[in-house]
Amino acid sequence: MSKIRLRAVVLPGGARREAPYGKAGRMSEVARDAGRERRREGREGRAVRRARAAVTAVFAVNGALIAAFAVRTPSLKTEHALTAGLLGLLTALVGVAALAATQVAGRLAARIGSAWVVRIAAVALPLALLGVGLAGGPVHLAAAMLLVGAANGLLDTAMNAQAVMVERAAHRPIMNGCHAAWSIGSVAGSLTGGAAAQAGMSLTTHYLILGAAVTAVVLVVGGRLPAEEPSAGPSPARTDDGAGRRGRRAGWARRVLLLGAMGAAVLACEGAVITWSGVFLHEDLGASLGTASLGLVAFTAWQTAGRLVGDRLSARHPARVLVRSGAALAAAGLTAVVVAPTPILAVAGFALAGLGLATPLPLIFSAAGHAGTEEGGAGATAAVARLTTMTYSAMLLAPALVGRVAEALGLTWTLALLVPPLVTVAWKAPVVARTPSSSTPPVVAAGVPDEAL
Known part of the structure; x- marks a missing residue:
């Protein structure tokens, strides 16, 4: 039997242990390296899972806040003695501020990181809602509405960019699950808001309780959001004219524009169903x-159900297949609605449309974010911001446009006009195809140094 030479190893406290040289020593080094690699991979996997849970929670929080705001609209009108016209104007301010906020979300993320944009906006949104409850007159109420819209625009853009980052780190789709969490949070916010209204709770008390709960959630999950390094480049104000023009064009790539048009078509149909299904x-x-x-109940329920299984479908089937089949199914659902002779058949058509519209929008957001990742995390945020601008515009304009066209053609024919845009989305579905980079760095919770892993 061959002899193995030993060397002395000093242990804590001055103790000495003999460690082997030779083949046995080399094998032990390999085993230790393999063990360290397994532990590192395990820590990275846990970091990704924590980041996914955190981003999903943010989506749910956003859905709950927006639903709590929407469901208390009658209370808002009563408490502030608003006319229908003034209420409509104030509601429009929310959309205008949200659109404006999406324009600065990318630049803000480039400076401080999208994780910090999420943290700030997720706390600012319930505070803005509290401002709505505390407003003493139309001017104060208008200012609070602007803050609600701005905070929601920032949060919507940044949380979708965060979901893209987690997707790239996990190498698996999560966007459908995040949007399903938004829908579930929306249901929870609607139910609790309705209960608060039924109990006669004031807006201030309701939003104070909601804000405290949301702030607690953000404090828990905020540190687990994936962090990217802010852009190290010069600020837009200090660049030359050419660089400034490139900065203003950031995120407006041809593919992002096409994805934005597809997302706008999907959300226009969704907005029309939400607003006009009951009237029809x-x-x-x-x-x-x-x-x-x-x-609307059937549409929302089936859309949420589709999103709950959407990530598993995305893992098994190409995105273009899901977008094409979803848009085609939604078009078939709306066709069934406009030709239905009875309300029950029309409700079934709305359910089919909701199921069809479950996956296209999350996959379009995901594709836009991945299209922007060549510029880093801030590039993803810029691309998502451009997409959000287009989809928000469609969501705001579509219900009013449907109403105007319905005056001339009737609501049945107007809903029928929503089918061709969905067919176009199905036709252009290959645009969403994308292959995430295999070299994506692991997700690291903000504020956690690499050596801590």
């Missing part, structure tokens, strides 16, 4: 008010 069932098909509400 009640006035055109003669449904009772209770039955008329089932159109």
Whole structure:
């Protein structure tokens, strides 16, 4: 039996242990290296899982806040004695501020990181809602509405960019699950907001309780959000004219524009269904008010169900297949709605449309974010911001446009006009195809140094 030479190893406290040289020593070094690699991979996997849970929680929080805001609109109108016209104007301010905020989200993320944009906006949004409750007059209320829109625009853009970052680190789709969490949070916010209204709770008390709960959640998950390094380049104000023009064009790539047009078509149809499904069932098909509400319920329920399984479908099938089949299914659903002779068949058509529209928008957001990652995390945020600008515009304009066209053509034919845009989305579905880089660095929670892993 061959002899193995030993060397002395000093242990803590001055103790000495003999360690082997030779083949056995080399094998032990390899084993230790393999063990360290396994532990490092395990820590990275846990970091990715924590980041995914954190981003998903942010989506749920955003859905709950927006639903709590929307469901208390009648209370807002009563408490502030608003006319219908003034309420409409104040609501429009929210959309205008959100659109403006998406324009600065990318530049803000480039300076401080999208994780910090999420943290700040997620706390600012409930504070802005509290400002709505505390407003003493129309001017103060208008200022609070502007803050609500700006905070929501920043949060919407940054949290979608964060989801893209987690997708790239995990090498698996998560965007559908995040949007499903938004829908579930929206249901929770609607139910609690309705209960608060039924109990006679003031807006101030409701939003104070909601804000405290949301702030607690943000404090827990905020440190687990994936962090990217802010851009080290010069600020836009100090660049030359050419660089400034490039900065203003950031995120407006041809593919992002096409994805934005597709997302706008999807959200225009969604906005039209949300606003007009009940009116169509009640006035055109003669449904009772209770039955008329089932159109939106069916649409939302099936859309949420589709998003809950959307990530598993995305892992098994190409994105273009899911977008094409989803848009085609939604087009078939709306076609069934406009030709339905009875309210129940129309409700089934709205359910089919909701299922079809479950996956296209999350996959479009994901594709836009991946298209922007060549410029780093801030590039993803800029691309998502451009997409959000286009989709927000469609969401705001579509219901009003449907109303105007319906005056001339009738609501049935107007809903029928939503089918061709969905067919176009199905036709252009290959645009969403993308292959995330295999060299994506691991997600690291903000503020955690690499050596801590």
